[in-house]
Amino acid sequence: MGGHAPDREQDDLAATARAALVRRIDASGAWATDPVWREAFAAVPRHLFVPYYYVGVAGGYERRWGESPDPQARERWIRGAYEDTPLATRLRDGELLSSSSQPSLMADMLAALRVEDGNTVLEIGAGTGYNAALLAHRLGDDRVTTVDLDPEITESARRHLAAAGYQPVVVTGDGARGVPERAPFDRIIATCALSTVPRAWIAQSRPGGRILMPLATGLVVLRVSDATHAEGRFLHTPAYFVPLRGGSRPGGEPLQLGGVPRRAREDDLFRFLLALTRGTLDPQEAHSLWEQEGRPQRERYGITVSGDREWAWLDDPEGPYAWPLPT
Known part of the structure; x- marks a missing residue:
């Protein structure tokens, strides 16, 4: 018999910790608009997708893993796997390469995707495979495709998915190009940051489809x-x-924030505007716009893609505040 003797104990502990996570996400209101997701989070065992992960400690990271010979360390690994926090899963020379997102943020994103029964979904960024498992639990394996550039990531995602009893299609390739052979998709969800909307995703979406992606924080x-x-x-x-x-990377030269008050520099919403208008507004112009418009919340901003043009805007796509995005 493989594994450690108290596997039953481990399963019970995981079930209790998972139920507590579901209650926490419930309380956050993340899936209020689509409570069907509650059942997927209650069923999919997150610990099987993070056989080991890293926790920040003074001076670096500590590795927690499920095969530790110490039963207390294994218990810490399981409890940590069901905390509502992101988990660092791959590091290279101290740099974070991959992580399992915070579950309540995943629930927020899945609810905002407005998935309907029968939809086909493309996920960009396979990560641990956990998000693909949640989608497959709801829609069925054959309706979910996940893609990642790194063969090590797709290989381990496949392994985790199989261990949890799911078999969505896992593709190794450049996510910015989509997966044309599985198109068209009703929904596309990205779990990695971009600075522009890949045209391939729009071309591979059905009319009326939805694309949800991280951009500019x-x-x-x-x-x-x-x-x-x-x-x-x-x-x-x-x-x-x-x-x-593999796609276009956010980043570039550090911004010169001289003349911008510290309060604004440290404000998450101002930093969002800076990231969105990078290369078209200098930080001082961004700051006067931000103050003049009453420090707008994120939901006042949007993105339009039309043919070969792509721009961000405040309040109205055709209004006075519009900034081209890099193409």
Whole structure:
């Protein structure tokens, strides 16, 4: 018999911890608009997707893993797997390469995707496979495709999914190109940050489809009208994701924030505007706009893609405040 003797104990502990996580997400209101997700989070065993992860400690990271010979360490691993926090799953030279997102943020994103029975979904960024399992639990394996550039990530996602009893289609490839051979999709969800909307995703969406993606420390939900047009607004939720590898990377030169008051510099909503207008507004202009418009929340901003043009805007796609995005 493989594994450690008290496997039953481990399963019971996992079930109790999972039920507590579900109650916590319930209390956050994340799936209030689509309570069907509650059942998926209650059923899918997150600990099977994070056989080990890293927890920040003074001076670096400590590894927690399910095969530790110490029963208390295994218990800490299970309890940690069901905390409502992101878990670092892959590090290289101290740099975070991959993580399992915070479950309540995943619930927020899945609810905002407005999945309907029978939908086909493409996930960009396979991560541990946990998000694909939640989708497969709801829609069925054959309706879910997940793609990642890194063969090590897709291989381990496949392994975790099989261990949990799910078999969605896992593809190794550049997520920015989508997965044309599985298109068209009703929904596309990205779990990595981008600085622009990949045209392939719009082309591979059905008219009326939805694309949800992290951009500029926010989450934008686009409604696709045809193969070259999509538009939508940001959710209120802040979101910080590892950038998509292989696609265009957010970043560039550090911004010169001289003349911007410290209060604004440290404000999450101002930093969002800075990230959104990078390369078109200098920080001082962004600051006067931000003050003049009453320090707008994320949901007042949106993105429009029309043919080969793509721009961010405040309040109105055709209004006075619009900024081209890098193409």
